Amino acid sequence: MSSRLSDAELAARIAQGAGEILLGIRSGDLLGGGMLGDVGDALAQAWISTVLRRHRPNDAVLSEEAADVGDRATAERVWIIDPLDGTREFANGTADWAVHVALTENGRVIEAAVSLPATGELFRADTVAETDGPLTRRLVTSRWGGSYETSFVANRLGLQMVPVGSAGAKAMAVVRGDADAYVHAGGQYEWDNAAPVGVALAAGLHCSRLDGSEIVYNNRHPYMPDFVICRSEIRDDMLAALQQIW
Ligand SMILES: Nc1ncnc2c1ncn2[C@@H]1O[C@H](COP(=O)(O)O)[C@@H](OP(=O)(O)O)[C@H]1O
Numbered sequence: 001m002s003s004r005l006s007d008a009e010l011a012a013r014i015a016q017g018a019g020e021i022l023l024g025i026r027s028g029d030l031l032g033g034g035m036l037g038d039v040g041d042a043l044a045q046a047w048i049s050t051v052l053r054r055h056r057p058n059d060a061v062l063s064e065e066a067a068d069v070g071d072r073a074t075a076e077r078v079w080i081i082d083p084l085d086g087t088r089e090f091a092n093g094t095a096d097w098a099v100h101v102a103l104t105e106n107g108r109v110i111e112a113a114v115s116l117p118a119t120g121e122l123f124r125a126d127t128v129a130e131t132d133g134p135l136t137r138r139l140v141t142s143r144w145g146g147s148y149e150t151s152f153v154a155n156r157l158g159l160q161m162v163p164v165g166s167a168g169a170k171a172m173a174v175v176r177g178d179a180d181a182y183v184h185a186g187g188q189y190e191w192d193n194a195a196p197v198g199v200a201l202a203a204g205l206h207c208s209r210l211d212g213s214e215i216v217y218n219n220r221h222p223y224m225p226d227f228v229i230c231r232s233e234i235r236d237d238m239l240a241a242l243q244q245i246w
């Protein structure tokens with residue numbers, strides 16, 4: 001039963017299905033605010049963990065909303081999940097929130113799916129188109145205050161800062177071609193960026209830590225505080241700017 005679905009198909013169906021659950025939770029204006037965020041996190045997590053237990057009982061799982069499944073230190077295959085990224089935006093009623101599903105092997109993302117349920121979009125690493133088209137001169141940042149590093153590179157490269165909620169929604173804005181870069185410093189966890197980075201890499205974008213090194217996942221402590229996702233056309237200028245301050 002479990003072997004019939006490929007990893008890529010399973011990741012995509014989980015991102016899609018959890019998104020539908022989250023849309024249901026938001027429908028009808030029956031809940032609001034923090035209550036909406038809390039129930040969204042909990043119900044999406046419950047469904048995803050049950051699906052993974054049924055379809056991939058031997059894999060380890062790292063999720064924002066639950067204790068680890070399996071022993072991540074020895075597991076080769078580890079799913080890294082954020083059942084609801086952009087919880088505050090979800091609760092506030094905007095469209096910039098996402099479901100992140102990544103499968104990692106030896107620290108590298110090998111399959112990934114990011115759904116943006118409120119816009120009906122599903123991005124899959126196995127099918128995503130290469131990002132091309134004209135540069136936009138835009139850089140996406142948090143709605144809740146960017147970092148010094150973000151402002152510095154925006155200024156240095158002449159990019160307009162555009163606030164967007166959720167790491168997944170920001171990364172998919174670059175994948176879609178609506179922005180040229182997403183630069184983050186100052187804290188995040190692996191579940192916030194593993195699936196977005198997996199999709200962005202598959203779309204041919206540059207993804208690295210701010211020092212230019214490769215992003216490696218499934219660390220003992222799942223803190224992944226800094227990274228850049230950008231168009232390859234501005235990669236060299238971006239890394240040169242970051243080198244001045246990082
Ligand atoms: N300094 C920080 N430390 C820890 N997590 C952070 C962070 N800045 C952003 N994040 C997390 O990254 C995601 C995107 O944030 P933002 O939209 O502000 O860029 C959010 O995930 P969650 O919504 O899953 O909690 C947020 O909690």
Ligand SMILES: [Mg+2]
Nearest residue numbers: 082085086192
């Ligand atoms: Mg998150």
